[in-house]
Amino acid sequence: MASVIVLDKLAQEGLDMLEAAPGIDYEVITGLAGDELRETLTRFDGAICRSGVKITADALEGNRRLKAIVRAGVGTDNIDKPAATKAGIVVMNTPAGNTLSTAEHSIALMLALSRNVAPAYQSLIEGRWDRGKFMGTQVAGKTLGVIGLGRIGLAVAERALGLEMRVLGYDPFMTEERAQKLGIELVKTVDEMLPQIDYMTVHTPLTDETRNLIDMAQLEIIKPGARLINCARGGIYNELALVEGLKSGKLAGVALDVYPDEPCTDNPLFGMPGVVCTPHLGASTEEAQTSVATEAVELLTAFLTTGAIRHAVNVAALDPKTLESLRGYLDVAYRLGRLSACAQPSGLSACHLLYRGEIVHEDTKLLTSAFAAGLLEGALDEPVNLVNAEMMLHSRGIELVEESNSDMGAFRSSMAVELSAGGTTKRFSGTLFGKEMPRLVSVDEHRLEAYLDGSMLIFHHQDLPGVIGAVGTTFGEHGVNIAQMAVGRTNPGGEAVGVLNLDGEPSPEAMDAVKALPHITTAQSVCLPKAGELPSWLAG
Numbered sequence: 234m235a236s237v238i239v240l241d242k243l244a245q246e247g248l249d250m251l252e253a254a255p256g257i258d259y260e261v262i263t264g265l266a267g268d269e270l271r272e273t274l275t276r277f278d279g280a281i282c283r284s285g286v287k288i289t290a291d292a293l294e295g296n297r298r299l300k301a302i303v304r305a306g307v308g309t310d311n312i313d314k315p316a317a318t319k320a321g322i323v324v325m326n327t328p329a330g331n332t333l334s335t336a337e338h339s340i341a342l343m344l345a346l347s348r349n350v351a352p353a354y355q356s357l358i359e360g361r362w363d364r365g366k367f368m369g370t371q372v373a374g375k376t377l378g379v380i381g382l383g384r385i386g387l388a389v390a391e392r393a394l395g396l397e398m399r400v401l402g403y404d405p406f407m408t409e410e411r412a413q414k415l416g417i418e419l420v421k422t423v424d425e426m427l428p429q430i431d432y433m434t435v436h437t438p439l440t441d442e443t444r445n446l447i448d449m450a451q452l453e454i455i456k457p458g459a460r461l462i463n464c465a466r467g468g469i470y471n472e473l474a475l476v477e478g479l480k481s482g483k484l485a486g487v488a489l490d491v492y493p494d495e496p497c498t499d500n501p502l503f504g505m506p507g508v509v510c511t512p513h514l515g516a517s518t519e520e521a522q523t524s525v526a527t528e529a530v531e532l533l534t535a536f537l538t539t540g541a542i543r544h545a546v547n548v549a550a551l552d553p554k555t556l557e558s559l560r561g562y563l564d565v566a567y568r569l570g571r572l573s574a575c576a577q578p579s580g581l582s583a584c585h586l587l588y589r590g591e592i593v594h595e596d597t598k599l600l601t602s603a604f605a606a607g608l609l610e611g612a613l614d615e616p617v618n619l620v621n622a623e624m625m626l627h628s629r630g631i632e633l634v635e636e637s638n639s640d641m642g643a644f645r646s647s648m649a650v651e652l653s654a655g656g657t658t659k660r661f662s663g664t665l666f667g668k669e670m671p672r673l674v675s676v677d678e679h680r681l682e683a684y685l686d687g688s689m690l691i692f693h694h695q696d697l698p699g700v701i702g703a704v705g706t707t708f709g710e711h712g713v714n715i716a717q718m719a720v721g722r723t724n725p726g727g728e729a730v731g732v733l734n735l736d737g738e739p740s741p742e743a744m745d746a747v748k749a750l751p752h753i754t755t756a757q758s759v760c761l762p763k764a765g766e767l768p769s770w771l772a773g
């Protein structure tokens with residue numbers, strides 16, 4: 234049974250889906266923060282949130298259970314993504330479900346500003362019939378500047394064109410050709426837009442580039458009397474500049490739905506003439522909430538039950554078909570990682586991976602992550618999986634190089650690993666027999682064929698009569714049964730390698746006895762998972 238926590242208010246339709254999901258139980262606990270949030274998160278496999286809860290690095294500290302956080306909405310700025318990645322937690326969002334509602338809210342605020350809707354109603358509440366005081370402006374024929382032409386920005390532009398506005402747009406990722414087709418006049422810089430616009434609306438994330446996009450300097454060039462709207466993220470407009478702009482008359486109006494710190498009930502703009510503000514309501518419609526809640530539940534349950542990853546913001550997507558078709562090789566890669574960790578327990582400086590044959594047409598980056606997860610798993614006191622393994626390896630200064638060669642070599646597909654440590658190298662390669670039988674097919678330059686699971690002994694020795702028999706006898710004396718044996722050598726009488734698959738792990742005494750045998754140069758005991766012992770991200 235997987236456990237899910239819902240951390241912010243979620244539409245009932247989403248909760249109903251959680252209720253009906255087989256193998257999932259859930260709890261709704263909102264308003265969590267600090268120690269209480271951290272402790273609570275350790276009891277769940279998955280979490281669903283909106284913008285309310287702040288999932289900081291502190292909140293994830295020491296968490297060994299949580300596997301996924303799904304944001305029922307777009308912005309994931311309330312989740313510390315580097316911390317989540319480090320902890321091996323997938324962060325996903327539902328990017329499209331609230332697009333139209335947020336675009337409509339931006340248009341609603343633009344019209345509310347233009348027609349003084351909020352102060353006019355307030356005056357009625359206060360008992361005045363002030364028809365002369367609230368002269369408005371018509372939007373038709375006016376110019377709207379849209380910064381950020383993604384999902385919401387484009388939906389706003391389309392609606393503004395429907396209101397007979399001229400639309401200027403700025404987005405470094407929009408092509409001139411596409412903008413033209415949509416009826417948007419693309420500008421090259423925000424500054425180029427500012428002297429021309431009557432209204433401006435922003436629809437970008439808050440980034441180093443978009444923070445303070447409108448500041449004191451921009452007020453100098455903006456068309457006097459412009460009205461600014463922000464339904465994206467607080468901080469894109471500098472609020473102090475907005476206050477100054479309104480006071481000096483450079484700006485005729487400001488409409489905000491979002492604030493640098495939320496919740497926000499105390500803001501210098503609140504109450505100023507020409508201002509209309511809402512408490513982060515862009516996505517707050519029944520339609521948007523139903524859509525993001527049901528999609529969030531779908532994403533999380535699919536991940537928890539099949540490992541499928543969609544709309545992730547901190548890791549590559551992984552659809553169930555790819556996962557299923559790659560599972561066998563993910564297993565080979567993970568086992569080679571585990572084997573490498575035993576063979577080279579310290580001093581590792583670089584891993585070179587070579588994929589050969591048909592496998593090169595698959596997502597080998599995933600296989601590399603699986604290898605890295607196997608390599609690090611035993612060394613770390615934190616969960617390692619496809620999300621964080623490569624990052625963990627890099628942060629330990631271990632170089633990871635991936636190469637592909639579509640030539641098949643001896644197998645339809647294979648994967649070779651070269652480990653470098655202090656001037657020495659060790660090499661292994663593996664393949665998959667059938668759909669689910671990982672095999673070790675070489676050690677250093679020696680070809681052989683051994684099971685890649687359970688307890689193993691890998692020993693280098695001189696290729697002389699009686700050496701292998703002596704290993705068997707020694708293990709026999711220590712009660713270790715040999716299930717399978719493989720030997721590889723390059724030249725008769727030269728260096729050879731033996732790989733034994735054992736029914737149980739040899740004791741330290743048995744290992745010492747084998748190492749003491751004549752003509753044995755190295756002997757390494759390796760313990761790989763048996764079927765049924767795989768980590769959850771690999772088990773399926």
Ligand SMILES: NC(=O)C1=CN([C@@H]2O[C@H](COP(=O)(O)OP(=O)(O)OC[C@H]3O[C@@H](n4cnc5c(N)ncnc54)[C@H](O)[C@@H]3O)[C@@H](O)[C@H]2O)C=CC1
Nearest residue numbers: 308381382383384385404406436437438442464465515516
């Ligand atoms: N008020 C509310 O309740 C809601 C707010 N939002 C916020 O709205 C924003 C936009 O959401 P979507 O349109 O869904 O995202 P999106 O990812 O579809 O679009 C963002 C666009 O911004 C552009 N962009 C990035 N940096 C830029 C820069 N420096 N200058 C100009 N353009 C830049 C990107 O190229 C992209 O086209 C997000 O910050 C999101 O969190 C989203 C939904 C509801």
Ligand SMILES: O=C(O)C(=O)COP(=O)(O)O
Nearest residue numbers: 283284285306307308516
């Ligand atoms: O989706 C977004 O980015 C939003 O800002 C909506 O936030 P909410 O889910 O209403 O807390």
